[in-house]
Amino acid sequence: MKQLNHLPSLNALKAFEAASRHLNFKLAAEELRVTQSAIAQHIRRLEEELGLKLFERQAKGVNLTANGRKYAASITQAFNLIHEATQSFYYxxxxxxxxxxxxxxxxxxxxxxxxxxxxxxxxxxxxxxxxxxxxxxxxxxxxxxxxxxxxxxxxxxxxxxxxxxxxxxxxxxxxxxxxxxxxxxxxxxxxxxxxxxxxxxxxxxxxxxxxxxxxxxxxxxxxxxxxxxxxxxxxxxxxxxxxxxxxxxxxxxxxxxxxxxxxxxxxxxxxxxxxxxxxxxxxxxxxxxxxxxxxx
CATH class of the missing domain: 3.40.190.290 (D-Maltodextrin-Binding Protein; domain 2)
Known part of the structure; x- marks a missing residue:
């Protein structure tokens, strides 16, 4: 994995998090109200930036690689923390x-x-x-x-x-x-x-x-x-x-x-x-x- 001096794009992380839950770029695109090609583009750029493969492309969708599963767990937890911090104002x-x-x-x-x-x-x-x-x-x-x-x-x-x-x-x-x-x-x-x-x-x-x-x-x-x-x-x-x-x-x-x-x-x-x-x-x-x- 490359050494990064900055955080990846938030949109790319959102696309990855949604795709990791659905294991389907089309469903991730529908959830985020963007095109399927936009999801694929975000994932490709994120993989290039990280220097590792996150998904295995298959005929009927995608599967997470070992690195992808590990990264997805951390990113999902991070988004949950952001959501909880934001929602705490309303409660x-x-x-x-x-x-x-x-x-x-x-x-x-x-x-x-x-x-x-x-x-x-x-x-x-x-x-x-x-x-x-x-x-x-x-x-x-x-x-x-x-x-x-x-x-x-x-x-x-x-x-x-x-x-x-x-x-x-x-x-x-x-x-x-x-x-x-x-x-x-x-x-x-x-x-x-x-x-x-x-x-x-x-x-x-x-x-x-x-x-x-x-x-x-x-x-x-x-x-x-x-x-x-x-x-x-x-x-x-x-x-x-x-x-x-x-x-x-x-x-x-x-x-x-x-x-x-x-x-x-x-x-x-x-x-x-x-x-x-x-x-x-x-x-x-x-x-x-x-x-x-x-x-x-």
Missing amino acids: SNQQITISVTPTFAAKWLIPRLSQFTQSHPDIDLQILATERISHFQNDGVDLAIRYGKPPFGAGLNTELLIQDTFIAVASPELMNTDQPYLDIQSLDQFTLLHDAHNLWTHFIEKLKSQHTQNLFKNIRFNQTSLAIDAAIAAQGITLTHPIFVNSELASGTLVKVFPQELVMETGFYLVYPRHPVGVKALSEVRHWLFMQFDQI
Whole structure:
């Protein structure tokens, strides 16, 4: 390794750190919002400056060399220290930023915020509602509620909040029947409201129906909350997790259409860095979230 009298470029170090986590220049470029060629150029110049090889280029990505792994561990630790030092200014007010999907924010979290502020007046909760997977360091996120299956990334704690279960719901105005549940054979009389999960085919298979998806009228939404709102407006039947419609089911605004439920291997997970900043406030928010799910 060359003897350096100065630090390498910060942009080059950022590119290397991101690439070392993803082991993929394209994903590193997407995270840093630069081009893939820019990442490759930064890495090449860093290798030239250090006088050693950091990555082994392969057909399906890259792997770190022994020197690369050693350097990545130190650089990641250095960036974590910078992040913690910067974030420490914000934690004097006990601010916690939580990343959730727009549907989770609108249908589950927001109705419970008054409970949180009453029990934790010393914590400022900042909600980042986005369909994009937030990056903890770059976006200043402390906690994330992510949908799917782990793992969600290296260096992250992952805890299951609730397993995925889907039920079919509709407005009682649309159903217009004295029967508690709909006959599966009459399902093709209704419009199926889809969200991004697009699980109607799986649900119909569970009902052991001979129908195919082509027999149904369909309306598709990119967010679950929109499909739920359409169901409330008697536009059709949607599949959703019960946690998003508990109040509507309790008030009778929505009714369960079939007794069957579709259980999936996915779920909602609480995700956060293994070495978080503001541990006390984060622990209190984490405890409150689990308390809420324990009551479901």
